[in-house]
Amino acid sequence: MAAGGGGSNAARSGDPAPVVREQVVFRLLALEERGVLTPGHVRLAASSAGRSVRTVQRWLQTAREEGRTARRSRPRFTVTDEVHARLALWCGNAAAVHRELLAQARASADDSVDGGAGGEPAAGTGSGGGVAVPSLATFQRAVRRDLNAGQRAALKGGERARRAHDVHLARPVKWRNACWEGDHKHLPVEVELDGRAVRPWVTWFIDCARNAITGAAVTPHQPSRDAVLAALRIALSRDEPGGPYGLIGGLPELVRVDRGKEFLCVTVTRALGALAVPVQDLPARRPELKGTVENLNHCVVDMFLVAQPGYLHAPAATTGPRPRRGDLDGLLSFAEFTARLLDWVRWWNTEHRPKPLGGRTPLQAWQDDPTPIEDVPPALLRSFTLEDAGGDKVLSTKGVYWRGRYYVGPWMHGMDGTRVRVRFVPHHDHEIEVFDATTGAHLGPAHLANAATAAQRAALRRAKDAQRRTMVRALASADRQRRYGAVTGPGRPEPLAALTATEAEEQLAAAAGPGSALAKRALPDLIPPREAPASWARPIRRSRPVAPGASTDAGPSAPGAADAPDGGGALDGADEEEAEEEGGRV
Structure with a gap:
């Protein structure tokens, strides 16, 4: 030990x-x-x-x-593999492990005493292996001496906590457009969209050499490949000198991303692969490998979001739990928040002066770099950042038919019968881009014909929300049925949801539905059965032996009894069953 x-x-x-x-x-x-x-x-x-x-x-x-040149060593307590395993079991609680060692040493001492005349060993007596268990202070000092800060952090927080103490190498500074890094960031702020509060996501690319944001896209939900394509298109183009990105952009030599499925989808890799831009897939949960964009994710929170309405991590004045936001008062609209975020991106590129740039802004450092910039032609950019629908379409007087719907555009007049190809942004079915199938020239955009109005979309969303709330209430009711009361000793806990017999019958009747109530009210003898046809074979009634002393008085004969052979007639339920049994034994 x-x-x-x-x-x-x-x-x-x-x-x-x-x-x-x-x-x-x-x-x-x-x-x-x-x-x-x-x-x-x-x-x-x-x-x-x-x-x-x-x-x-x-x-x-x-x-x-x-024969020694150093000071004579003294025996001391060291953290062995067994002690380390116990520390991991107790999540780094050294006092708990020390109590276990003391209990084990005392049990070993009691076993070695004949008859039980020995006393209880103290904190310094030998354990089962003959090694003394030190005091708590000595044990804690040995843990601090034999385990470094990363190992001690791993005992409490696991591998994520240990990595916080690792030393990482800095990548060498290269030239502009030598490497970009891309990532998603779930922003800790709430904004208003269509009468409800949402947490937006931002997808952006940043140049590693000059810390310049080359492109960004904001979505009110978890982004997909359409957000990556939108941000990538903005990053590659430089046709907006007055925009938040200025003249920053061009074709990079390398793009580094993590294992996000949106970045590694076929559309994105095909778009960059057609431009001969490799995509480096970094291991998952290794943020230090793309530190430039991870630093940007931290900076947008500390330098922008903390001052915005609806920030979720603002310090509270009370110690109680944060109240759930029930209204939308004070929240920014999604459009206004996006405008503010893009203004902050403009400030980052044109006014912010990071220390690695030596007092220059990212735009100044970008312009001072003499590395040539390779621009992508707009036609190629429009073609390669869209997903091909596959197959040729024929433009008719109703427009372009795709996925069971028609798309129209003002440029389609007089082009009936033209064979075209459709390209689109994933998940954006309201608009497509149409190209000539023969020459590949871009003809123009087309919008969805007979699109649903805003009121119709809002009504559909409310109906879906009502179904979701019904399911949530049902699941919550089922969860309450599974709850039990606390116990102070060994025994079976009692269910907390008490149910009376009347409530149980009402719930069973409600679960059975309206059909069961109608079935109970039905009268089976309301309409008497018809007389059996003469062609049917009737059961034969045989005479029974009469017991001695039994009465031979018979009741009134059933109708038709005189006509039945052997005095037979209509049988009651018991006689019919006996007749069937006798007939089965014949």
């Missing part, structure tokens, strides 16, 4: 560093072996080591007699 080890406590003993002592003794022994050691050498070494001449002479004497 815990073992005695070596090592000197030089700081408490007043000795110099072990390396200094070993160096002094090694040099003086070498001079002595050659026969040139003089008292002047000893005085010089003692002065350099900060010790007296007598101390240095004692070091030499110890080295001659015992």
Whole structure:
């Protein structure tokens, strides 16, 4: 378990560093072996080591007699693999592990005492392996000495906490457009969209050499490949000198992303691959490998979002839980928030002066870089950043038919019968781009014909929300049925949801539906059955033997009994069953 080890406590003993002592003794022994050691050498070494001449002479004497150049080590408690495993079990709670070691040592001591005459061992007695269990302070000091800060953090927070203590190398600074990094960021702020609060996402690309944001796209929900394509199109183009990105952009030599499925989809890789731009897929959950865009994700929170209405991590004035926002008062609309975010992007590129740029803004550092910029022609950019629908379409008087719907545009007049190809932004079915199937020339955009109005879309959304709330209430009711009360001892807990017999019958009747109530009210004898046809075979009634002394008085005969052979007639339920049984035995 815990073992005695070596090592000197030089700081408490007043000795110099072990390396200094070993160096002094090694040099003086070498001079002595050659026969040139003089008292002047000893005085010089003692002065350099900060010790007296007598101390240095004692070091030499110890080295001659015992063959060691360092201070004699004392046994001390060390953290072994078993102790480390116990610390991991207790999530780094050293006091709990120390109590376990003491209990184990006491149990071992009790087992070794004959008859039970021995007393309880103290905190320094030997454990099962014969190694003394130290005091709590000594045990905690051994944990701090034998485990570094990263290992101690891993005991409490796991691998994520340990990585916070790792040392990472900085990538070499290159030229503009040498490498871009892209990422999504779920912004901790709420904005208003169509009468409800949403948390927007931002997808952006940044140049690693000049810290310039080349393109960004904002979505009110989790982004997909359409957001990546939109941000990528803005980043590659430089046709908006007055926009938030200015003249920043062009064709990069490399794009680094993590294992996000939106970045690695076929559309994005095909768009960049057609432009001969490789996409480097970094390992998942390794933010240090794309530190430039991760730093941008932190900066947008600390430098912009903290001052916006609806920021979710603002400090609270009370210690209670944060109240859920029930109204939309004070929230920015999605359009207004997007405008503010793009203004902050413009400020980042044109006014912000990061330290790595030496007091320059990203735009100034970009313009000072003499590296040539390769621009993408607008026609190629429009073609390669859209997904091809596949197959040729024929333009008719109703427009272009795609996915069961017609798309029209003002440029289609007079082009009936033209064969075209459709390209589109994924998940944006309201608009498509139409190209000539023969020449590949861009003809123009087309919008969805007979699109639903805003009121219709709002009504459909409300209906879906009502269904969702019904399901949530049903799940919550089922969860309450599964809850049990707390117990203070061993035993079966009692359900918290008490149910009366009347409530159970009402719930069963409601679960059975309206059909069950109608079935109960039905009268089966309301319409009497018709007489059986004459062609049907009737059961034969046989005479029964009469017991001695039994009455032979018979009741009134059933209608038609005189006509039945052998005195048979219509049988009651019991006679019919017996007749069937007798007939089955014949």
